Structures are given as structure tokens and as C-alpha cells.
Amino acid sequence: xxxxxxxxxxxxxxxxxxxxxxxxxxxxxxxxxxxxxxxxxxxxxxxxxxxxxxxxxxxxxxxxxxxxxxxxxxxxxxxxxxxxxxxxxxxxxxxxxxxxxxxxxxxxxxxxxxxxxxxxxxxxxxxxxxxxxxxxxxxxxxxxxxxxxxxxxxxxxxxxxxxxxxxxxxxxxxxxxxxxxxxxxxxxxxxxxxxxxxxxxxxxxxxxxxxxxxxxxxxxxxxxxxxxxxxxxxxxxxxxxxxxxxxxx
Numbered sequence: 001x002x003x004x005x006x007x008x009x010x011x012x013x014x015x016x017x018x019x020x021x022x023x024x025x026x027x028x029x030x031x032x033x034x035x036x037x038x039x040x041x042x043x044x045x046x047x048x049x050x051x052x053x054x055x056x057x058x059x060x061x062x063x064x065x066x067x068x069x070x071x072x073x074x075x076x077x078x079x080x081x082x083x084x085x086x087x088x089x090x091x092x093x094x095x096x097x098x099x100x101x102x103x104x105x106x107x108x109x110x111x112x113x114x115x116x117x118x119x120x121x122x123x124x125x126x127x128x129x130x131x132x133x134x135x136x137x138x139x140x141x142x143x144x145x146x147x148x149x150x151x152x153x154x155x156x157x158x159x160x161x162x163x164x165x166x167x168x169x170x171x172x173x174x175x176x177x178x179x180x181x182x183x184x185x186x187x188x189x190x191x192x193x194x195x196x197x198x199x200x201x202x203x204x205x206x207x208x209x210x211x212x213x214x215x216x217x218x219x220x221x222x223x224x225x226x227x228x229x230x231x232x233x234x235x236x237x238x239x240x241x242x243x244x245x246x247x248x249x
Contacts (some may be wrong), residue, residue: 021129022206025140026071031245031246032245035241037059038059043233054078057073070096073094086119106128145247157189175208181203181206182203198230200223203221218239
């Protein structure tokens with residue numbers, strides 16, 4: 001019985017790795033014919049007046065094939081404190097195809113579309129790497145090089161390396177899966193000639209709310225470093241994944 005329970009928990013953890021992610025990072029592939037949606041609620045501090053903002057971008061992801069999926073940010077709404085789309089310093093509309101070259105190693109190209117005159121068209125080539133360390137630990141690595149065109153400050157905005165370590169011990173506290181992760185970003189800001197050694201540091205909790213790992217909740221407080229200083233924020237996200245492949249079996 002214990003062996004059967006261990007196998008079941010291991011399978012659940014593996015399936016959750018495919019669709020779960022630390023708060024501000026991409027990880028494993030979505031999976032063939034799977035559609036996912038995530039809504040974020042995030043507060044941040046941006047701009048010269050250092051006002052706190054709230055953003056609620058919605059991210060959709062669809063797995064075309066096992067090794068090819070597409071992510072799209074479709075509603076980058078912000079409150080600063082007035083409601084708007086396309087606020088400078090906040091998420092833009094974007095679409096990002098990804099291809100997995102081999103297990104855990106993914107190449108991506110995010111195309112950024114301006115939501116207002118305050119934002120520029122851009123490209124953000126990325127590398128995503130997911131490393132499993134046994135049954136309960138996973139390391140995430142993301143490399144990003146965001147570039148904005150028709151910008152008087154230059155083309156390359158920054159270079160960022162994101163890392164996270166996730167620990168998923170299994171079903172806890174009535175949840176199908178509960179996990180905790182530490183997320184850390186380091187970056188160099190070319191616009192401000194600033195080295196951001198603590199671009200982001202967050203301790204997050206990931207909870208799977210149902211038995212097939214299709215519904216999950218993500219919560220994290222974090223410390224963020226911008227060129228203007230250090231700021232504290234809190235973020236949460238709710239994700240759901242729908243499996244279309246069961247209709248074509």
C-alpha cells in the first residue's frame with residue numbers, strides 16, 4: 001500500500017512540474033493539446049514618483065505539440081492609481097512561441113506589442129531550463145535579453161538571469177500537492193547602467209487544488225530591486241489547464 005501511495009504521489013508531482021511555475025518564471029512545456037490560463041494579481045512600485053501599482057495581466061498558454069507551445073499575455077491591466085493598459089514599466093501585450101530542444105531545455109522568443117504610446121515594440125529572446133533533482137526538488141533557470149526598438153535610450157534594455165528552487169513534498173494540508181520555492185533574479189540594467197544583484201527575491205507557496213493538477217494557486221511576497229531602489233511587493237496567481245487531447249483519443 002505504501003509503495004502504491006508513493007508511486008501515486010510521484011506521478012502527481014511529475015504532472016504538476018509540467019504545468020506549475022514559480023511566480024515570475026516559465027518552466028516545463030504545456031503538453032500537447034492543453035490550454036492553460038493564469039491570472040496574476042501583483043503590486044509593484046514603479047516610475048519616478050515611486051507610486052505603488054497593481055497589475056492583473058492574464059496569460060494564456062497552448063501546447064500545440066509535446067515540444068512546442070505558445071504563451072500570450074492578453075490583458076496587461078494596471079492600476080496606478082487610475083485604471084489603464086500599457087503603463088510604462090508594466091507588462092505589455094505579448095506572444096511567445098517556445099520549442100523544447102531536449103528534455104527540460106527550451107528556447108523561446110517573446111514578441112512585445114505596445115499597449116500605449118508609453119511602450120515600445122520589442123523582442124525578448126529567452127532560454128528556459130528545468131532540472132529535476134530527485135523526486136521532490138526542481139531547479140528552474142531562465143535567461144532573458146529584452147530589446148526595445150525605436151527607443152531613444154537604446155535597444156537592449158537589460159540582461160536577466162532568473163533562478164528558482166522548488167520543493168514539492170506531495171499532498172499536504174488537504175491539497176493534492178503543496179510546494180514551496182525560492183526565486184532569485186540577477187540583472188544588469190543597460191538603460192540606467194545599474195547592476196541589480198537583487199533584482200528579485202521571493203519565497204513562494206504553490207498549491208494544487210484538485211486531483212488532476214489542472215487548478216493551482218501561487219502566492220509569494222518578494223523583494224525587488226530597480227535602479228531607483230528596493231521595494232517590497234506581494235503577488236498571487238490562479239492557473240487552470242484544460243486537456244483537449246481527451247476528445248481526440
